[in-house]
Amino acid sequence: MKKIILLNTLIAISVSLAFGQQNPVEVKYANTITPQDLKKHLTILASDEYGGRETGQKGAEMASDYIANYFKGLGLQAPVNGSYFQNIPLVEKSLDTTIFMVNGKSYGFGTDFLVSGSSNPDKIQIKTNEIVFAGYGIQSANYNDLKDVSIKGKPVIVMYGEPVGKNGLNLITQSNNASEYTANPRKRIDDIKAMEPSVIFIVLEGMRAKFGNNHLKEKKIEFAKIEKNNGTRIPVVYISNELADVILGVSHTSLDNFKAKVAKSTQPQSKAIKLNLDLNIQLVAKPINARNVLGFLPGSDLKDEVLVITAHYDHIGVGTGDVFNGADDDGSGTTAVMELAEAFMQAKNEGKGPRRSILFMTVVGEEKGLLGSEWYSEHPVFPLEKTITDLNIDMIGRIDPEHAADSNYVYIIGSDKLSTDLHNVNEQANKTYTKLNLDYKYNDPNDPNRFYYRSDHYNFAKHNIPIIFYFNGVHADYHKPSDEVSKIVFPLQAKRAQLVFYTAWELANSAKRPVVNVKNNFPSNR
Numbered sequence: 001m002k003k004i005i006l007l008n009t010l011i012a013i014s015v016s017l018a019f020g021q022q023n024p025v026e027v028k029y030a031n032t033i034t035p036q037d038l039k040k041h042l043t044i045l046a047s048d049e050y051g052g053r054e055t056g057q058k059g060a061e062m063a064s065d066y067i068a069n070y071f072k073g074l075g076l077q078a079p080v081n082g083s084y085f086q087n088i089p090l091v092e093k094s095l096d097t098t099i100f101m102v103n104g105k106s107y108g109f110g111t112d113f114l115v116s117g118s119s120n121p122d123k124i125q126i127k128t129n130e131i132v133f134a135g136y137g138i139q140s141a142n143y144n145d146l147k148d149v150s151i152k153g154k155p156v157i158v159m160y161g162e163p164v165g166k167n168g169l170n171l172i173t174q175s176n177n178a179s180e181y182t183a184n185p186r187k188r189i190d191d192i193k194a195m196e197p198s199v200i201f202i203v204l205e206g207m208r209a210k211f212g213n214n215h216l217k218e219k220k221i222e223f224a225k226i227e228k229n230n231g232t233r234i235p236v237v238y239i240s241n242e243l244a245d246v247i248l249g250v251s252h253t254s255l256d257n258f259k260a261k262v263a264k265s266t267q268p269q270s271k272a273i274k275l276n277l278d279l280n281i282q283l284v285a286k287p288i289n290a291r292n293v294l295g296f297l298p299g300s301d302l303k304d305e306v307l308v309i310t311a312h313y314d315h316i317g318v319g320t321g322d323v324f325n326g327a328d329d330d331g332s333g334t335t336a337v338m339e340l341a342e343a344f345m346q347a348k349n350e351g352k353g354p355r356r357s358i359l360f361m362t363v364v365g366e367e368k369g370l371l372g373s374e375w376y377s378e379h380p381v382f383p384l385e386k387t388i389t390d391l392n393i394d395m396i397g398r399i400d401p402e403h404a405a406d407s408n409y410v411y412i413i414g415s416d417k418l419s420t421d422l423h424n425v426n427e428q429a430n431k432t433y434t435k436l437n438l439d440y441k442y443n444d445p446n447d448p449n450r451f452y453y454r455s456d457h458y459n460f461a462k463h464n465i466p467i468i469f470y471f472n473g474v475h476a477d478y479h480k481p482s483d484e485v486s487k488i489v490f491p492l493q494a495k496r497a498q499l500v501f502y503t504a505w506e507l508a509n510s511a512k513r514p515v516v517n518v519k520n521n522f523p524s525n526r
Contacts, residue, residue: 054317400473
């Protein structure tokens with residue numbers, strides 16, 4: 001028995017040592033990912049000529065052509081019925097009519113109210129003499145704003161936040177902890193929609209200071225979905241705290257008074273308010289061109305299983321005369337995907353191709369709400385059940401302030417949320433090859449930035465596909481015209497991309513795919 005135990009121990013040690021030794025083949029192809037090549041591609045894609053690559057605009061189409069031609073030149077297959085493009089039916093919506101009147105007085109779009117989100121119908125028309133203020137819109141065992149009021153068929157106003165008593169304890173959890181209404185912001189709206197009000201007004205405190213009237217000419221891009229009962233979808237309209245106080249003032253109260261009464265009584269203070277409300281919001285829509293770019297590398301004996309590597313090539317376009325070139329966000333991820341494709345194709349051409357197939361995909365519409373990746377996840381070119389992992393690269397070319405003293409890092413998000421196998425593969429790849437400091441700060445489910453929900457990997461994770469999100473953190477140039485090529489640290493970008501390569505190599509060639517062995521504790525709504 002002792003001999004058997006010793007033998008098993010020696011085998012385990014030898015396997016660990018073998019996995020921890022650098023493979024010269026992997027190193028050879030990883031080293032084809034160079035700062036020079038990354039800079040060459042990024043200098044083109046993040047130039048003013050591409051106009052900020054906004055979804056639906058000429059610059060995004062130019063970028064998709066550039067990436068597709070590159071994939072074609074590498075010899076990647078065109079997997080969408082012989083095309084490198086997956087077309088996405090999107091529309092651009094702009095405001096045509098905006099009227100919001102309370103007791104005959106008009107209030108302004110952008111300063112007092114906003115519409116947002118693709119769940120809204122294109123036409124919202126409501127005339128009524130009653131509106132219901134339902135506090136925080138909470139429905140729980142310990143605290144229920146809706147228990148004594150009826151909102152079916154009526155406009156309802158709710159606030160963000162959660163009720164707190166005079167002792168500082170949360171009235172929902174009866175503790176210092178927040179409830180699921182904070183963990184999942186969609187729950188409040190979804191629960192209220194289930195009660196079928198005519199419209200939901202959500203108080204957005206600080207709206208005037210934050211937005212002013214900048215949204216007067218805002219255009220929205222969303223799916224061109226043809227839905228049954230389109231006109232009966234329950235709209236959501238955001239209103240300023242000042243407008244909410246006007247409405248509450250009709251019944252001689254205010255938001256502050258409401259909070260104080262809840263704290264003192266520990267009971268909801270919902271009420272119906274008699275007033276004349278006239279709401280008329282109408283949008284006009286036009287179709288736009290949008291497309292994901294897909295390049296496919298078939299595997300060998302495990303070719304039916306697919307590893308997906310993603311980045312979004314779109315950015316936010318032009319504003320106030322400035323071009324938002326998005327060199328880091330996400331030109332850095334897009335060019336990394338291109339270089340990864342080249343590395344794997346060179347290996348394939350030299351007889352070292354992957355066992356599993358690899359889909360290299362740059363998606364559009366991320367800045368508009370992860371639209372490109374959502375469309376792919378709902379209309380996959382390859383079956384999701386055969387998709388083993390998504391490695392998503394979104395901003396890997398810069399250094400955030402927290403790492404100014406030591407830039408040898410990358411943030412890792414989501415690697416352990418569904419599969420400890422995947423997490424371990426990435427850890428081992430880094431330990432063996434790149435030796436970056438893997439920072440898991442943003443992997444915390446309680447992180448207020450909620451980055452797990454804010455890039456394209458999320459649309460794979462919600463289908464129970466393991467993911468890793470590679471990220472350099474935010475910086476002063478995030479979503480500003482100053483996010484330029486000149487600020488990219490190309491050697492660091494190359495090193496981070498090489499970590500993705502080493503992780504992808506192991507995933508594409510290992511005997512087993514990562515096992516989904518962790519319950520997805522993240523809510524299904526962002």
